[in-house]
Amino acid sequence: MTALPVLLALLVPMVTGSAAAPVQPSDEHLAGGSEAVELSGQEHHEHGAGERSDCTAWLFEQPWASPGQWPSLLLLSTILLALSAGILLVTGRHLRR
Amino acid sequence: MRRILAFSGMTVRMLARRRTIWGVCALTALALLGIGLIPSYGVASSGWFVLDLGMSAMELGGLVLAIGLGAGIFPRDRETRILLPLLAVPLSRGGYISGRFLGGAFVQIAMTLLWAVALMIVMLARGLPVPGGFLVSCALLGIEGCFLLSVVVALGFRVSPPLNAPLTFLGFIICSLGRQDFISLLPGAPGAMGLLWTALPHMAVFHVKDAIMHGFRVPPGFVLLAVLYGVSYTLLTLSLAYASFSRRDLR
Numbered sequence: 001m002t003a004l005p006v007l008l009a010l011l012v013p014m015v016t017g018s019a020a021a022p023v024q025p026s027d028e029h030l031a032g033g034s035e036a037v038e039l040s041g042q043e044h045h046e047h048g049a050g051e052r053s054d055c056t057a058w059l060f061e062q063p064w065a066s067p068g069q070w071p072s073l074l075l076l077s078t079i080l081l082a083l084s085a086g087i088l089l090v091t092g093r094h095l096r097r
Numbered sequence: 098m099r100r101i102l103a104f105s106g107m108t109v110r111m112l113a114r115r116r117t118i119w120g121v122c123a124l125t126a127l128a129l130l131g132i133g134l135i136p137s138y139g140v141a142s143s144g145w146f147v148l149d150l151g152m153s154a155m156e157l158g159g160l161v162l163a164i165g166l167g168a169g170i171f172p173r174d175r176e177t178r179i180l181l182p183l184l185a186v187p188l189s190r191g192g193y194i195s196g197r198f199l200g201g202a203f204v205q206i207a208m209t210l211l212w213a214v215a216l217m218i219v220m221l222a223r224g225l226p227v228p229g230g231f232l233v234s235c236a237l238l239g240i241e242g243c244f245l246l247s248v249v250v251a252l253g254f255r256v257s258p259p260l261n262a263p264l265t266f267l268g269f270i271i272c273s274l275g276r277q278d279f280i281s282l283l284p285g286a287p288g289a290m291g292l293l294w295t296a297l298p299h300m301a302v303f304h305v306k307d308a309i310m311h312g313f314r315v316p317p318g319f320v321l322l323a324v325l326y327g328v329s330y331t332l333l334t335l336s337l338a339y340a341s342f343s344r345r346d347l348r
Contacts, residue, residue: 059307064316064319073326087333087336091339091340
């Protein structure tokens with residue numbers, strides 16, 4: 001029963017969206033420098049040094065850039081694996097009967 | 098286990114004889130070639146859209162390939178009457194699903210690898226750098242393709258191939274939506290839609306192309322997490338397929 005609050009604390013933010021704590025662009029990036037390679041077209045930067053650009057929010061909200069979502073993903077994967085095992089077990093028993 | 102592996106080998110050979118697979122493979126290769134031929138018009142960051150469009154073509158190719166590989170497997174086995182002899186002696190129902198899925202997944206991964214090499218050749222031929230993490234991004238597309246294949250195989254036990262394809266497409270589109278876009282489908286029930294969105298698989302987890310295009314390093318921990326996520330959903334889908342198939346009267 002003690003696991004329930006932990007479970008809810010991890011899953012509820014994912015549902016409400018508040019767990020999405022996007023990776024912030026690095027200080028070097030915000031200062032006008034770049035950690036990106038030439039491929040990205042860095043010359044098209046539209047925000048000044050030190051400012052966050054709404055135009056690039058979509059990039060920093062993706063799962064790979066949002067470590068806040070990762071515990072929820074891990075928990076969800078664990079639940080799915082347990083669910084799969086449960087289904088296999090129940091189906092196996094049903095077939096043996 | 099040896100029987101299942103032998104059966105998956107038979108599945109690979111069976112799938113390789115089908116024209117559909119080679120058609121999808123050729124069309125995707127042509128799309129990659131076409132993307133490679135788009136003129137850059139002197140734009141310095143032309144590598145950005147070649148990679149973006151190329152990886153999008155690979156993803157869509159993986160979706161179409163999964164449908165081509167998986168939609169007809171069960172109906173065809175039933176129609177050609179090889180299903181009952183298979184289940185009567187050498188294979189259990191679980192073994193049948195596992196063997197057919199493993200064979201299909203092998204073809205899916207091989208094709209993804211082939212397309213990745215083709216895209217690399219296109220980029221190198223245009224004198225564009227192949228960014229670090231490119232193969233990781235392709236590997237995640239392969240995992241996504243295997244998950245889509247498991248969905249198609251699972252649906253194949255309940256619906257006909259002509260219905261399987263649009264259902265899978267629709268599912269893919271819904272699972273590609275972000276949270277806000279998904280809730281906007283039914284804005285009157287944001288809580289229920291948010292919960293449903295959480296339970297649905299998110300294709301965005303497998304997408305790291307934006308990261309590598311913009312030169313960001315994808316954390317290895319996230320890559321492992323994405324693989325675990327894909328494997329978990331695939332196992333759940335196959336378990337549901339097994340539960341559905343085990344209750345099916347084949348006479």
